[in-house]
Amino acid sequence: xxxxxxxxxxxxxxxxxxxxxxxxxxxxxxxxxxxxxxxxxxxxxxxxxxxxxxxxxxxxxxxxxxxxxxxxxxxxxxxxxxxxxxxxxxxxxxxxxxxxxxxxxxxxxxxxxxxxxxxxxxxxxxxxxxxxxxxxxxxx
Numbered sequence: 001x002x003x004x005x006x007x008x009x010x011x012x013x014x015x016x017x018x019x020x021x022x023x024x025x026x027x028x029x030x031x032x033x034x035x036x037x038x039x040x041x042x043x044x045x046x047x048x049x050x051x052x053x054x055x056x057x058x059x060x061x062x063x064x065x066x067x068x069x070x071x072x073x074x075x076x077x078x079x080x081x082x083x084x085x086x087x088x089x090x091x092x093x094x095x096x097x098x099x100x101x102x103x104x105x106x107x108x109x110x111x112x113x114x115x116x117x118x119x120x121x122x123x124x125x126x127x128x129x130x131x132x133x134x135x136x137x138x139x140x
Contacts, residue, residue: 007086007138008072008079016134017069019127020089024069027092028062030099030114031055038108061088086135093135097128 011017034040034055040048065085072078082089100121103111115121 006079007083007135008076010131010134010138011069011079011082012073012076014134016131017073019124019131020093021066021069022124023089023092023096023128023131024062024066026096026099026115028059030095031059031062033110033114036110038110062092065089065092083138086138089135090132093128093132097125097132100125100128 011020030037032055035048035052040051065088068078068082068085072082096115099111099115100118102108103115103118104122112118
């Protein structure tokens with residue numbers, strides 16, 4: 001039976017904050033460029049507009065989360081305050097994972113440009129899976 005870990009221990013002591021910050025920055029980049037997304041271009045104009053508006057509302061939340069995590073690095077006790085943010089952190093991780101897989105499987109220029117160096121970021125897939133599992137475990 002696996003022992004439930006504290007989110008702060010994983011994020012700070014095990015270095016999980018690095019992939020979380022990387023995923024949040026990717027998520028922000030994805031939302032900023034969502035108008036160029038092939039999925040959005042294939043959807044109706046009205047749905048696309050609503051999605052873009054929601055994306056712009058989410059970007060400040062990402063900025064707040066990045067600042068919160070950076071603040072926690074100096075006081076690890078604050079990491080446990082992130083437990084309520086677990087769903088948001090998971091969303092960022094899953095967005096990053098999904099875009100890496102789309103770049104790898106589809107090879108669409110949008111996704112390749114969005115993620116950058118595909119051979120390098122493919123290595124993040126296992127780290128993302130581990131981080132997602134640990135965050136889910138903590139939030140149960």
